[in-house]
Amino acid sequence: MSEGVLLDQEKVMSLSKVFASLFFILIAAVSAFSQDEKLRKNKDGQVEITPQMEEKFKRQVERLKDPSFIRLEIVPVSNCQDEEVQKVSDCYKAKEKIRLKLMMTDMSSESITFAIEKSYFPYSLQLFRDGQLVPYREDVAKIIDNPPTAISSLLEKLEPGKKELVEVISLDGWYRPLEPGHYLLNIKRRFELDGGWTNSASITFEVQPK
16 A cells, blocks of 8 residues: 555544544534524524534533533442442452443533543553553554544533443443452543543442452
8 A cells, every 4th residue: 555545544543533523522512502592494494503602612622622611430340249338349259240330520610511422532541450551452552543423413412510320330341341359540632523521530449359
């Protein structure tokens, strides 16, 4: 394959990431606006983008580029059967499914609306077992940097100061079944493909022999 073809493919991939990111934010911005104002449609039934909507869209873009105002927290979903210890994060056995609730709090004085995408790109996970970094599954590693190929219609709105359950992540979707050991997990999230990340949230847990 020639160098020119390779460069063209890289350019297309870069543009597709930008367009995907902008489309997600536009969906969120229009949805947020529609909760406050009645949407107007033209004769073809298409939603008209008013100056107010455009301004709100730009505001959403700028805010989501730097999501440092969103606090991310991890809450383990316990596998313990005993109700007395259901909140303990070390009730996991080797090769069991481990799920984690991702909680978000809008620490600003203004609400924010964003899209929930069913893809890998919004999150960055770092998992350490006994101090050693655990690699992603091979199939996940191959697609982790690719832009999403489908648009999810699920939207989330965060109100100032209110903690919300946004998503549940299952570690088996990222890693091979976990072996016994002491684990440290760091997670951060972004809302634009070329935007910044939230501050990292961390949790430790034990995986016991089966």
